[in-house]
Amino acid sequence: MRDLNTDTFAEQQQQRARTTCIFSFTGGIALLWIAPRYSDMVQCRILNRKSLYRIGKVFIRKTAFLQRSLLSASIVSTNLYVSSANRIIDHSSRRAAADMASPLRSLVEDDERYLKSFQLFLERSSEHQCMHDFIQGILPGELASVGDGKAELNVFGVGSGSGDIDLEMFSQLRQKHPSVTVDNQVIEPSSQQIHNYKVLLSKTPDLDYIKFTWNKNTAAEFEQHWKENKMSKKADFIHMIQMLYYVKDPDATVRFFQSLLDKNGKLLIILVSGRSGWGKLWRKYRRQLCNTEISQCVTTRDIKSGLESQGVAYRSYALPSHLDISECFVEGSEKGELLLDFLTEVLDFSRTAPAELKAGVLEMLRQPDCSVETDGKVIFNNSLEALVLDPLP
Numbered sequence: 001m002r003d004l005n006t007d008t009f010a011e012q013q014q015q016r017a018r019t020t021c022i023f024s025f026t027g028g029i030a031l032l033w034i035a036p037r038y039s040d041m042v043q044c045r046i047l048n049r050k051s052l053y054r055i056g057k058v059f060i061r062k063t064a065f066l067q068r069s070l071l072s073a074s075i076v077s078t079n080l081y082v083s084s085a086n087r088i089i090d091h092s093s094r095r096a097a098a099d100m101a102s103p104l105r106s107l108v109e110d111d112e113r114y115l116k117s118f119q120l121f122l123e124r125s126s127e128h129q130c131m132h133d134f135i136q137g138i139l140p141g142e143l144a145s146v147g148d149g150k151a152e153l154n155v156f157g158v159g160s161g162s163g164d165i166d167l168e169m170f171s172q173l174r175q176k177h178p179s180v181t182v183d184n185q186v187i188e189p190s191s192q193q194i195h196n197y198k199v200l201l202s203k204t205p206d207l208d209y210i211k212f213t214w215n216k217n218t219a220a221e222f223e224q225h226w227k228e229n230k231m232s233k234k235a236d237f238i239h240m241i242q243m244l245y246y247v248k249d250p251d252a253t254v255r256f257f258q259s260l261l262d263k264n265g266k267l268l269i270i271l272v273s274g275r276s277g278w279g280k281l282w283r284k285y286r287r288q289l290c291n292t293e294i295s296q297c298v299t300t301r302d303i304k305s306g307l308e309s310q311g312v313a314y315r316s317y318a319l320p321s322h323l324d325i326s327e328c329f330v331e332g333s334e335k336g337e338l339l340l341d342f343l344t345e346v347l348d349f350s351r352t353a354p355a356e357l358k359a360g361v362l363e364m365l366r367q368p369d370c371s372v373e374t375d376g377k378v379i380f381n382n383s384l385e386a387l388v389l390d391p392l393p
């Protein structure tokens with residue numbers, strides 16, 4: 001889209017230059033044609049009045065001079081116009097070429113910086129607090145019926161990260177089903193996060209009832225492996241928390257994992273809500289910010305409309321949350337830059353984004369659509385939404 005727009009602009013400039021060229025030359029030729037006739041006319045009158053003869057000659061010379069000047073002025077101005085249009089065209093095509101050569105890099109390409117900015121995001125936001133409230137308040141009701149009386153429950157954590165949210169959910173599952181054992185498949189592509197998860201396990205008591213299987217895979221790799229090996233295992237509880245941003249086709253991923261649910265199984269999806277500041281930011285800057293190969297600007301609104309179009313039922317729960325983004329507006333603040341990376345999903349956004357985009361994003365971030373300003377702080381709307389799906393009929 002961006003390249004197409006640039007071409008259209010360049011073409012318009014070229015067209016304008018061509019039109020001016022034609023008009024200027026036509027104008028010049030018309031002058032050449034009219035001026036001699038006019039000078040002849042003047043000359044005739046002057047010949048009849050001898051006293052004006054000299055003045056007439058000067059006038060004729062001047063007319064000829066004027067005629068030449070006008071013609072050369074029109075040529076010069078046409079040239080100037082053409083060359084300035086060419087400069088614009090050059091600039092546009094250079095910009096288009098540069099855009100093609102160096103698109104903004106996605107933050108997820110740099111695992112270390114991603115984790116650093118994510119950590120800062122967690123410190124500045126109430127993201128984990130609102131998940132904690134949901135896990136304590138709502139999730140137990142959803143988990144009560146899973147397993148249909150089985151002695152062992154199969155759980156899939158898709159994009160489990162460092163496992164802290166997983167362990168909170170296990171604690172609720174355990175309270176609802178005190179005598180079951182759990183077979184837990186962890187599906188997580190980041191070795192650093194798997195390491196963090198294992199460290200957390202080593203520090204957490206009373207987890208003997210859970211068997212952990214580590215799949216260092218993306219959801220897509222896991223799906224491919226599952227299909228190739230014609231696996232038939234069914235799951236009682238699958239969770240995908242803040243991970244559908246990182247799959248190529250979020251709707252298809254939801255469909256695949258929902259198809260793995262056993263009777264009474266539950267699929268839990270948590271994402272930012274369509275009404276959050278994220279939703280507003282992405283509606284305006286999706287094209288510039290989202291590298292759709294590795295990260296999607298997807299909200300629960302998108303997932304819900306996909307489900308609705310297929311007639312799939314879901315239950316929805318709002319998880320209000322906020323994020324302090326004040327540092328993003330402090331020029332040169334390292335933490336502000338890290339937060340901006342997380343907000344835009346662009347690696348080194350402050351340094352690599354075109355000035356116009358950076359200014360637009362910063363302006364948008366503090367608009368009432370995205371944030372509120374209180375006590376000198378800019379508080380971004382980080383509201384999440386949880387969707388719970390039952391097995392397909």
Ligand code: HSM
Pocket residue numbers: 127242245272278342345
């Ligand atoms: N990075 C996409 C939005 C988000 N992820 C919020 C976690 N919390």
